[in-house]
Amino acid sequence: MSDAMARFRPEAISASEWRQIVQSATETAIISTDPTGKVTSWSEGAHRILGWTEQEMLGRSLECLFPDPNQLSRELRDATSTGRGGGQEGWRQCKSGGRVWAAGEMHPIRGDDGAITGFVKILRDRTANRAAEETIAEERRALEILNRAGSALAAETDLHRLVQIVTDAGVELSGAEFGAFFYNVLDNKGESYMLYTLSGAPIEAFSKFPMPRNTAVFAPTFTGEGIVRSDDITKDPRYGKNAPRKGMPEGHLPVRSYLAVPVMSRTGEVLGGLFFGHATPGMFDERSERGLEGLAAEAAVAIDNVRLAQEQKRAEDALRELNAGLEQQVAERTAELRANEEALRQSQKMEAVGQLTGGVAHDFNNLLQVIIGNLDTIERALPEESARLRRAANQALKGARRAASLTQRLLAFSRRQPLDPKPANVNALVTSLSELVHRTLGETVAVETVLAAGLWQVEVDPNELEAAILNLAVNARDAMPEGGRLTIETANSHIDEAYASNYAEVTPGQYVCISVSDTGKGMDDGTVARAFEPFFTTKPVGRGTGLGLSQVYGFVKQSGGHVKIYSEVGHGTTVKIYLPRLASDGLAEEDAAADALAADAESEETILVVEDDDDVRTYSVDVLRELGYRVIEAHDGPSALRLLERQTRVDLLFTDVVLPSGMTGAQVAEQARALRPDLKVLFTTGYARNAIIHQGRLEKGVKLITKPFASNDLAAKVRDVLDEGA
Amino acid sequence: MTPMDAILERALGAASVGAQALMEALDQLPAAIYVTDEDGLITYFNPACIDFTGRRPEVGRDRWCVTWRLYTNAGEFLPHDQCPMAVAINTQRPIRGVTAVAERPDGTRVVFRPYPTPIFDAQGKFKGAVNILEDVTDEVRAEDFRAQARRCHRLVNGIDDPEVHEALNRMAEEYEAKAAAVEEEWKSKARLAF
Numbered sequence: 001m002s003d004a005m006a007r008f009r010p011e012a013i014s015a016s017e018w019r020q021i022v023q024s025a026t027e028t029a030i031i032s033t034d035p036t037g038k039v040t041s042w043s044e045g046a047h048r049i050l051g052w053t054e055q056e057m058l059g060r061s062l063e064c065l066f067p068d069p070n071q072l073s074r075e076l077r078d079a080t081s082t083g084r085g086g087g088q089e090g091w092r093q094c095k096s097g098g099r100v101w102a103a104g105e106m107h108p109i110r111g112d113d114g115a116i117t118g119f120v121k122i123l124r125d126r127t128a129n130r131a132a133e134e135t136i137a138e139e140r141r142a143l144e145i146l147n148r149a150g151s152a153l154a155a156e157t158d159l160h161r162l163v164q165i166v167t168d169a170g171v172e173l174s175g176a177e178f179g180a181f182f183y184n185v186l187d188n189k190g191e192s193y194m195l196y197t198l199s200g201a202p203i204e205a206f207s208k209f210p211m212p213r214n215t216a217v218f219a220p221t222f223t224g225e226g227i228v229r230s231d232d233i234t235k236d237p238r239y240g241k242n243a244p245r246k247g248m249p250e251g252h253l254p255v256r257s258y259l260a261v262p263v264m265s266r267t268g269e270v271l272g273g274l275f276f277g278h279a280t281p282g283m284f285d286e287r288s289e290r291g292l293e294g295l296a297a298e299a300a301v302a303i304d305n306v307r308l309a310q311e312q313k314r315a316e317d318a319l320r321e322l323n324a325g326l327e328q329q330v331a332e333r334t335a336e337l338r339a340n341e342e343a344l345r346q347s348q349k350m351e352a353v354g355q356l357t358g359g360v361a362h363d364f365n366n367l368l369q370v371i372i373g374n375l376d377t378i379e380r381a382l383p384e385e386s387a388r389l390r391r392a393a394n395q396a397l398k399g400a401r402r403a404a405s406l407t408q409r410l411l412a413f414s415r416r417q418p419l420d421p422k423p424a425n426v427n428a429l430v431t432s433l434s435e436l437v438h439r440t441l442g443e444t445v446a447v448e449t450v451l452a453a454g455l456w457q458v459e460v461d462p463n464e465l466e467a468a469i470l471n472l473a474v475n476a477r478d479a480m481p482e483g484g485r486l487t488i489e490t491a492n493s494h495i496d497e498a499y500a501s502n503y504a505e506v507t508p509g510q511y512v513c514i515s516v517s518d519t520g521k522g523m524d525d526g527t528v529a530r531a532f533e534p535f536f537t538t539k540p541v542g543r544g545t546g547l548g549l550s551q552v553y554g555f556v557k558q559s560g561g562h563v564k565i566y567s568e569v570g571h572g573t574t575v576k577i578y579l580p581r582l583a584s585d586g587l588a589e590e591d592a593a594a595d596a597l598a599a600d601a602e603s604e605e606t607i608l609v610v611e612d613d614d615d616v617r618t619y620s621v622d623v624l625r626e627l628g629y630r631v632i633e634a635h636d637g638p639s640a641l642r643l644l645e646r647q648t649r650v651d652l653l654f655t656d657v658v659l660p661s662g663m664t665g666a667q668v669a670e671q672a673r674a675l676r677p678d679l680k681v682l683f684t685t686g687y688a689r690n691a692i693i694h695q696g697r698l699e700k701g702v703k704l705i706t707k708p709f710a711s712n713d714l715a716a717k718v719r720d721v722l723d724e725g726a
Numbered sequence: 727m728t729p730m731d732a733i734l735e736r737a738l739g740a741a742s743v744g745a746q747a748l749m750e751a752l753d754q755l756p757a758a759i760y761v762t763d764e765d766g767l768i769t770y771f772n773p774a775c776i777d778f779t780g781r782r783p784e785v786g787r788d789r790w791c792v793t794w795r796l797y798t799n800a801g802e803f804l805p806h807d808q809c810p811m812a813v814a815i816n817t818q819r820p821i822r823g824v825t826a827v828a829e830r831p832d833g834t835r836v837v838f839r840p841y842p843t844p845i846f847d848a849q850g851k852f853k854g855a856v857n858i859l860e861d862v863t864d865e866v867r868a869e870d871f872r873a874q875a876r877r878c879h880r881l882v883n884g885i886d887d888p889e890v891h892e893a894l895n896r897m898a899e900e901y902e903a904k905a906a907a908v909e910e911e912w913k914s915k916a917r918l919a920f
Binding site: 467474716 | 885886893894897
């Protein structure tokens, strides 16, 4: 034992000394009681914490400290049995009527014999600590809510779910009974409109009410002026000043405590407002305000992000759409080009086939001229009694004529038939043709004509147009073996750039359209595509050569027109012929007036025949002489002109277009007319594509008879030419 | 000399001398004949004109022509002051080889060939004109039929279908037959008239 310890003698501290020690502990209440809990001493610390003086408390039960009246007896019992009572922190009453948060224990006081003589209550004031702890807890909770909301918001891309998270967090954060988030959204057109979410109240609770208006209460929120917090909004001077309602509308959830926070984008735009309410006043404090301010900032960022994402998506969509459109445009244009290429290819093919057939047909024509001419002569020269020979000659002639008509059709397809275009009224032509078509097709086919009023004039070879229409009518009949209806329709028509660009050799402009439609079995696309090709036929062998449509095609093309087939299997076929409008419609009338005073003079006439092919010339001369004309002949231009100078009378020059000795038929005609201005000229050719034909068509006023010709054809033509203008 | 030339000679003779007896002779002729003065005003018409035109011409009032209305072959209206007779009077030259269509007030039409011929007196002074209207309706009808027949023949060459050939050839024959019938009728009428 040390000296110090030897000198320490606790029993040496006097009661007075102990009392001083106790009184110096001013932060702690030290109270002693008798075994029943009545105060026997009351420290200065007790006075400070609880308010009562020792004098006031001596002899009084400690019961007055405890809100729970059983608390004291419980503490005394525990102290007696275990040596320690109390120990839990709790509220203790103060003299002032207030309370302190205190921690303290109850211990027994024992005499020398160990018997309990009383109790000592030690009590420490923890009110300030508690408040600090509570604040920290609140802050932590708020931070937790904000964190939770923040991470949820960061992950959320759906605006509606996002604002719901914000609203829920706001209600949790503020301790409000209910909250709402009114926010602006942009529709597809970029126009703003308002939506809202609710928390703590069913949607029905608000569904009856209109959107908050820009009233005195709401304005600061929606204009982004700042936070509005009111312990009792009903007492706010701004409340209830707005017509038509005073205060909350009837049926609205009761609101006293009110807190509203604007949600502002980083650009300063007000995205919406968070509104919280509580039926009890004074529920929202500065802390709620701060928490919501933080929430509003997080919400703003999240909404901005979502909007940005939406805008980006819109931009991407627009770009994708543009790209898709571009692809489509490219596809359309490509298809168009392909169609054009196909049309060009088809037209080149037709042109090539035309060249070939045209060349062959031309050579055949000259041969047939000789054959027909001589057969004709033989037939007429044979005596009546040689019936068998006459029959044979007649059959041979028929065959040759059929061959000639076939070559003629080939020339038509190859656009080399000589055309004699005249101003024509298609309606009149169709009208006069319809009866003939009807009689030709038979009773099972009804023929209708639909004629446009004010139809433009065209310049066309009327005979060939008739043949074309009849050809189409015959095709229509074949498409309707059980009978049906044939419609011939006329119309003024415009072909525009867009349409024309799809077809080779089609010029935009004004056309007269002649449609020939049937109610027959129609054609598939493959058939339509090849229908104009020569010798392409779907008819049985022996029913046509497959030249009908080719002939129509060649004729229309040579006439500067366009022809198009529209057909659907089972629904019939329409063939449309487009002929260019005649620029000066008035010409026809003048011609008609001139015709009115048509001459019918007759006299004895002299004809000069110029032809280098001896066989053909001999035939022509014979025919003309037989017809009673005086005929002189020449084999080329120069000799023809010499003859002309010596003759007193020559009425008609009948000349081949192509002649030897460096002069064409046209040049001979020109010089002959210089000698005799009244001289009539008739050209003949087996081949139309030459100097006298302008782009495959006859020059105005030129008269032509094509080889091969029969004697009666020549007779009629010569008469026509001689009579003209007489 | 054609029958028309013979008639014309008689008419000219009558008109230039103005002899009543000759005029009366013209009255008996079946062809429509009329005479105008140098201004084209009608001075005489024979009764055949009434049948021909379906009206009674007015002497001294009607000018250029005795018909009610005139048309060209193509159906265009032809004013009287542009008719062949007007041309003949204005140019003092005969007009030949033309035809025109006359319409009667009842709407029926007749195709005719006029023979407008100026009249000169012994001194060669222009005195007016005489005109004969020859009815060529049947002739024209026959020609129309023949044109149809020719059209059928022409179309045969353009079409390659045996049935159509047959139908067109049959139609051509029918038209030829009709033309022949009309011509026969017209010739027999002409024989009766002269």
